[in-house]
Amino acid sequence: MDYYWKTNLKILICLLAIWFLVSFGFGILLSDWLDQFRIGGFKLGFWFAQQGSIYVFIILIFTYVYLMNKLDKKFSKDREEKGS
Template sequence: MHKDYWRANLKILIILLSIWFMVSFGFGIIFSDFLDQYHIGGFKLGFWFAQQGSIYFFVALIFVYVYLMNKLDKKYKNHDDEEDKH
């Protein structure tokens, strides 16, 4: 049970961190100049990802993570009732 839970957790991490890498290092830095040929409003697209878009994606990623992990916790019925060690 526990092993499956951990494996599912790692899968979520890998997918979300790939998106994290893509929107910041990918679109904001490596492919930024290439994306600059496209525009949204007055923004060049690469510039927008570097100074705005990546930040919005980061926020969304954490909330997607919270949602997926809560679902996973429920599936494995791990109630994290507080067990204090102090």
């Protein structure tokens, strides 16, 4: 139980750090600086603010789903083994 919750918290902290970096970091605080780079017709900071951050948000949620499903499976297996 303790192990499950601590692993969950570790995953949460990593994913939320990325969440913060792409939106508040690249989209707002570092946005003007990133604007000196370009992808196609977009300035990079502007692209993160209006497009990129949203794509990363989706990837983050599905990464969490994947990691937690794996952890859930491991946890229920451990519990079965202990029970028997």
